[in-house]
Amino acid sequence: MLNIPIKDHFRESRLFNARLTVVATVVLVLILALFLRLAYLQVFAHRHFETLSQANRVKLLPIPPPRGLILDRHGFILAQNYPVYTLEIIPEQVDDINALIEELKQVVNLNEADLKNFRKQLRERPRFENLLLRSHLTQEEAARVAVRRTYFSGVELEARLQRHYPLAGLGVHFLGYVARINEQELERIDKAAYRGMRHIGKLGVELSYEKVLLGQVGFEKVETNAHGRSLRILERIAPVAGKNLQLSIDAKLQSLAEQELGKRRGAVIAMDPLTGGVLAFVSTPTYDPNPFVNGIDPDSYHALLNDPDKPLINRALNGLYAPGSTIKAFLGLAAMEKGEFDANKPITCPGWFTLPGSSHQFRDWKKAGHGVMNLHDAVVQSCDVYFYKLAVAMEIDAMKKFLAAFGFGKKTSVDLQNESEGLLPSVEWKQARGQKWYPGETVVVGIGQGPILVTPLQLAAATAALANHGVRPKPQLVRAIVDAKTGAVREMPTEFFTPIPLKDKQHLDIQIQNLVDVVHTNKGTAYRIGYNAPYKIAGKTGTAQVKSIAQGQAYSEKLTPERFRDHALFISFAPAGDPKVAVAVIVENGGHGSSAAAPIARKLMDHVILGKAPTAIGEAGPAIENEE
Amino acid sequence: MDWQRLHLDKTLLFALLGLAVISLFVVYSGSAKDVNATLGHFMRLLLGFAVLIMVAQLRPEIIERWAPYIFIGGMLLLMAVLTIGVIGKGAQRWLNLGLFRFQPSELMKLAVPMMLAWFLARDTLPPTLLRLAAAFFMMVVPAFMIMKQPDLGTALLVFGAGTFVLFLAGIRWRIILLLLTASVIAVPFAWNHLHDYQRQRVLTMFNPEADPLGTGYHTIQAMIAVGSGGIYGKGWLNSSQAHLDYLPESSTDFIFAVFAEEFGLIGSLLLVAIYTLIVARSLLIAYLAKDTFTRLLAGSLSLTFFLSFFVNMGMVTGILPIVGIPLPVMSYGGTSIVTIMTTFGILMSIQTHRKITE
Numbered sequence: 001m002l003n004i005p006i007k008d009h010f011r012e013s014r015l016f017n018a019r020l021t022v023v024a025t026v027v028l029v030l031i032l033a034l035f036l037r038l039a040y041l042q043v044f045a046h047r048h049f050e051t052l053s054q055a056n057r058v059k060l061l062p063i064p065p066p067r068g069l070i071l072d073r074h075g076f077i078l079a080q081n082y083p084v085y086t087l088e089i090i091p092e093q094v095d096d097i098n099a100l101i102e103e104l105k106q107v108v109n110l111n112e113a114d115l116k117n118f119r120k121q122l123r124e125r126p127r128f129e130n131l132l133l134r135s136h137l138t139q140e141e142a143a144r145v146a147v148r149r150t151y152f153s154g155v156e157l158e159a160r161l162q163r164h165y166p167l168a169g170l171g172v173h174f175l176g177y178v179a180r181i182n183e184q185e186l187e188r189i190d191k192a193a194y195r196g197m198r199h200i201g202k203l204g205v206e207l208s209y210e211k212v213l214l215g216q217v218g219f220e221k222v223e224t225n226a227h228g229r230s231l232r233i234l235e236r237i238a239p240v241a242g243k244n245l246q247l248s249i250d251a252k253l254q255s256l257a258e259q260e261l262g263k264r265r266g267a268v269i270a271m272d273p274l275t276g277g278v279l280a281f282v283s284t285p286t287y288d289p290n291p292f293v294n295g296i297d298p299d300s301y302h303a304l305l306n307d308p309d310k311p312l313i314n315r316a317l318n319g320l321y322a323p324g325s326t327i328k329a330f331l332g333l334a335a336m337e338k339g340e341f342d343a344n345k346p347i348t349c350p351g352w353f354t355l356p357g358s359s360h361q362f363r364d365w366k367k368a369g370h371g372v373m374n375l376h377d378a379v380v381q382s383c384d385v386y387f388y389k390l391a392v393a394m395e396i397d398a399m400k401k402f403l404a405a406f407g408f409g410k411k412t413s414v415d416l417q418n419e420s421e422g423l424l425p426s427v428e429w430k431q432a433r434g435q436k437w438y439p440g441e442t443v444v445v446g447i448g449q450g451p452i453l454v455t456p457l458q459l460a461a462a463t464a465a466l467a468n469h470g471v472r473p474k475p476q477l478v479r480a481i482v483d484a485k486t487g488a489v490r491e492m493p494t495e496f497f498t499p500i501p502l503k504d505k506q507h508l509d510i511q512i513q514n515l516v517d518v519v520h521t522n523k524g525t526a527y528r529i530g531y532n533a534p535y536k537i538a539g540k541t542g543t544a545q546v547k548s549i550a551q552g553q554a555y556s557e558k559l560t561p562e563r564f565r566d567h568a569l570f571i572s573f574a575p576a577g578d579p580k581v582a583v584a585v586i587v588e589n590g591g592h593g594s595s596a597a598a599p600i601a602r603k604l605m606d607h608v609i610l611g612k613a614p615t616a617i618g619e620a621g622p623a624i625e626n627e628e
Numbered sequence: 629m630d631w632q633r634l635h636l637d638k639t640l641l642f643a644l645l646g647l648a649v650i651s652l653f654v655v656y657s658g659s660a661k662d663v664n665a666t667l668g669h670f671m672r673l674l675l676g677f678a679v680l681i682m683v684a685q686l687r688p689e690i691i692e693r694w695a696p697y698i699f700i701g702g703m704l705l706l707m708a709v710l711t712i713g714v715i716g717k718g719a720q721r722w723l724n725l726g727l728f729r730f731q732p733s734e735l736m737k738l739a740v741p742m743m744l745a746w747f748l749a750r751d752t753l754p755p756t757l758l759r760l761a762a763a764f765f766m767m768v769v770p771a772f773m774i775m776k777q778p779d780l781g782t783a784l785l786v787f788g789a790g791t792f793v794l795f796l797a798g799i800r801w802r803i804i805l806l807l808l809t810a811s812v813i814a815v816p817f818a819w820n821h822l823h824d825y826q827r828q829r830v831l832t833m834f835n836p837e838a839d840p841l842g843t844g845y846h847t848i849q850a851m852i853a854v855g856s857g858g859i860y861g862k863g864w865l866n867s868s869q870a871h872l873d874y875l876p877e878s879s880t881d882f883i884f885a886v887f888a889e890e891f892g893l894i895g896s897l898l899l900v901a902i903y904t905l906i907v908a909r910s911l912l913i914a915y916l917a918k919d920t921f922t923r924l925l926a927g928s929l930s931l932t933f934f935l936s937f938f939v940n941m942g943m944v945t946g947i948l949p950i951v952g953i954p955l956p957v958m959s960y961g962g963t964s965i966v967t968i969m970t971t972f973g974i975l976m977s978i979q980t981h982r983k984i985t986e
């Protein structure tokens with residue numbers, strides 16, 4: 001078997017060596033190919049793979065900045081941030097969401113609302129985003145999630161700063177609130193500036209100062225592993241916190257005003273007549289903004305929306321009211337300023353007025369009439385007939401021009417958005433609506449009725465202009481912007497509008513004296529708040545027939561008679577010689593301005609001027625002759 | 629030192645020691661600084677070198693005499709593993725021998741070429757068609773059984789080792805062409821016997837980007853590792869691809885990606901050079917061998933070694949599909965190192981006993 005011939009052995013050897021040469025060549029060629037491949041990957045395509053490698057490992061994570069705080073003038077916190085633990089899920093990284101939720105239920109408490117909210121997000125949001133499953137985890141729950149983190153893929157435990165309004169509903173109408181960024185906002189905003197953020201100012205100061213409060217997003221360059229878990233921070237650009245807002249609002253005054261209005265619907269504005277700084281900005285009823293921050297549940301929202309008292313409406317900014325007799329505070333000045341009317345000539349008030357050639361009687365609120373009236377008496381006793389005659393003498397367009405100088409019919413430019421303009425009617429305005437102006441309309445505008453509409457804020461600003469001798473500061477809620485880190489304070493400059501043009505400055509002094517007498521003489525309609533006041537108040541009461549307020553929502557028929565009652569109004573400033581505060585009060589369906597609105601103003605003025613709430617006003621007071 | 633007397637080949641020994649030292653560093657890095665894994669690798673290398681030295685002392689005649697028995701024993705073990713696998717209803721490669729686990733398919737990487745070399749050396753070369761058919765049968769049956777385990781990588785190597793013997797034995801080009809044609813025809817048949825994941829791997833090789841998060845993921849991540857290493861590399865322990873878990877099997881099958889990322893083109897070329905040196909030296913041993921059995925065996929073992937390192941690097945650099953073939957000596961793992969070292973023990977035996985025999 002092993003008998004192999006010699007020549008065969010050589011032949012075998014030669015054959016084997018030939019084959020060996022072939023394979024050695026093939027081996028060499030293949031190794032050369034490997035060389036080339038390595039050179040290609042590591043030299044020519046190096047940049048490409050380097051980039052991919054970086055992209056693999058480095059992620060840019062946004063660090064949301066803390067939003068600026070909102071403080072009142074004394075430093076009381078109105079809006080702040082506090083850390084809450086949230087449990088979030090990244091659907092992309094989860095194989096079976098339902099199974100995961102079942103597992104998480106063992107660890108944290110999840111109720112139906114949480115799950116409903118989560119499923120809604122799951123339908124609407126991209127799969128790579130963190131979706132909120134539970135907010136406000138307790139320390140214990142957070143710890144339980146933390147220790148199990150490695151077992152859960154796509155589950156994030158985050159400590160996030162959440163906006164919180166510690167005083168709940170206090171001042172909600174000027175403060176506003178933040179809430180989740182919605183689809184439309186997402187289209188509008190600079191997405192880079194909002195990276196990592198979910199909230200945006202929706203209303204009030206939170207909306208109008210959004211850019212100041214927002215701050216700058218910081219970034220963290222982190223190394224992540226294949227599972228997306230951050231391993232270490234490579235670089236960090238710290239976020240810049242939003243700037244704090246110091247408001248001119250006095251939270252205590254605000255609280256006092258809200259208490260005084262109580263369950264009644266209404267609005268109160270108190271402002272510093274010299275600077276326009278708003279001290280109190282009240283619309284009642286209020287509501288708690290906190291549930292809005294992370295999305296209010298539909299039931300609660302509908303309850304607020306359908307509440308007959310309409311708490312969501314900002315009455316101070318958007319409530320349109322007939323000014324009633326408060327307009328006489330301004331038109332009284334017009335009587336002296338305007339040539340059409342002789343203010344020095346007394347007239348007789350029989351309790352009614354008719355236009356020439358008409359039998360329609362315009363009634364005075366005092367049926368028996370006021371008798372012989374000069375301008376002083378007409379303002380103090382709020383004589384309607386006097387002002388009917390003034391209105392007829394002036395005519396509507398002159399009245400409009402005069403009142404426009406006080407800022408009526410225009411936005412006050414307060415630092416809030418969506419302010420209402422009110423309405424100063426004119427012949428032209430009526431014609432634009434395809435209707436004729438009737439002389440009778442001119443008559444009623446003279447006593448602040450008819451088509452004329454003002455907002456509480458406009459009334460307060462106009463009152464401040466009176467107090468300030470015709471100088472008109474722009475109403476302003478934010479007093480200063482404070483950089484919390486450097487402590488740098490940027491005071492907001494006081495802006496002024498064109499002053500009230502006056503022929504004679506004396507006229508304004510006389511009118512202010514008339515308004516002081518409204519409060520401090522026993523014929524005055526507001527004597528009940530003035531008889532015991534330790535400082536001089538200039539004021540004017542008003543009682544306005546009910547109009548539907550803004551947004552054209554008519555009151556429910558079932559809820560009348562109470563809702564048919566007149567609105568009570570009062571405007572005032574004090575001390576008369578050296579005004580520190582101007583106040584406008586409107587109490588819807590409150591009845592008389594003197595009894596419903598004036599006492600509220602008095603309490604606020606006491607708080608500002610005396611620094612305390614006075615003892616019962618008007619309860620043990622004198623008999624009131626004029627209760628308009 | 630008289631290496632000849634110790635029956636060791638100096639060139640091979642130092643090249644292997646060089647690889648072993650490098651491998652310790654790379655396994656440490658690739659296993660995310662796992663000291664236990666590195667120590668385990670070190671122990672296996674020690675065992676491997678011990679086996680190498682022992683095998684090298686055996687005279688080739690003894691190896692030749694044992695060849696059929698080793699082959700038959702290996703086949704029996706392979707059948708045992710398959711049977712246990714059937715009972716256990718899952719992939720089964722290991723035979724638990726109490727003290728250590730043993731992979732019979734690894735043994736077949738040696739047993740098949742030994743058996744074929746022995747079988748063909750019984751007659752003059754080139755072999756007759758009948759002998760050729762018998763030899764073919766002897767390598768295809770175990771390769772098929774290993775593929776069914778399923779272990780495509782080892783099956784490929786066993787098949788390769790057998791083919792190399794046949795080729796070196798001088799099988800006629802006509803027959804080679806015939807077999808090539810036959811295998812092209814056989815592709816669909818083999819395809820049907822591949823597991824789904826094996827098919828995916830083959831498909832992925834042709835277009836890894838088609839499914840970057842699926843089966844192409846490993847290829848892409850390995851290429852990123854190699855490519856991002858650049859010329860000089862990121863430095864030892866700086867393979868971000870491995871440490872951040874982007875690379876699969878970073879201390880076993882994909883260890884070359886870790887090495888290439890950390891040591892760059894310069895390191896890769898040095899490593900390929902060492903492997904080339906080993907292959908060249910082994911082929912030289914085959915060339916110098918004096919009888920048919922040792923020639924065929926040495927040639928086949930050299931080429932199988934080449935095949936395993938080339939396929940491994942080819943798969944890491946994205947020119948070959950991902951088949952589970954570890955990088956010889958470098959990869960962390962059990963029986964594979966012992967098999968490799970046995971290979972070189974045999975080669976050294978062939979080299980060092982030659983002159984004495986003469």
